[in-house]
Amino acid sequence: LAFALSRVFHMPILEVRLPMVSSQYLGETSKNIDRIFEVARALSPCILFIDEFDFLAKSRIGDDHGAMKRAVNALLKNIDRISLIRNRVLLIGATNHPQLLDEAAWRRFDEVISFDVPDLASRELILQRLLAGFIGDCDVGAVARDTDGYSGADLKMVVREAVLTALIDGRTTITNEDLKTGEYLIKTRDASRTKTSH
Incomplete structure (x- = not known):
């Protein structure tokens, strides 16, 4: 926006x-x-x-x-x-x-606009676009199902972490396991944020 x-x-x-x-x-x-x-x-x-x-x-x-x-x-x-x-x-x-x-x-904002998190089909489309330039045989549908409640920014972070994991391992391909690592890191981050807010 x-x-x-x-x-x-x-x-x-x-x-x-x-x-x-x-x-x-x-x-x-x-x-x-x-x-x-x-x-x-x-x-x-x-x-x-x-x-x-x-x-x-x-x-x-x-x-x-x-x-x-x-x-x-x-x-x-x-x-x-x-x-x-x-x-x-x-x-x-x-x-x-x-x-x-x-x-x-x-109270300091005049307008508040909410954007819903993407549904399953939208998450799959977002992930396909984010992974388009990378080599790998990933089950995008499975990742989309696992990421219910994730925002577009969260999905971008998942892919970013997956790419970093592959690079650290010296690989040029991204696997489902790399994406699972990204999902885990996002869930951990969100859990720690929620904990610090209480």
């Missing part, structure tokens, strides 16, 4: 994945967030697309990690200070895990 709007309105897009913004150094994550919004203002008119919004803006209930709370507060403060009318910056946030978002984050 963000990239389609960028093309329609002929506006540059600044894409940010929140996991890439976080830093192990005290206070750096908040500074990185401030810099992103400064760059967006400098590029205006533009679209600021924040992907994996739930990475930082997840519920703070029970989170006693001070640096993370400061980073979330920095994100929310910057959202409050930027405006389409005043700064000519259109802010779009995306998440595959809306249930993890903090209530304060929800």
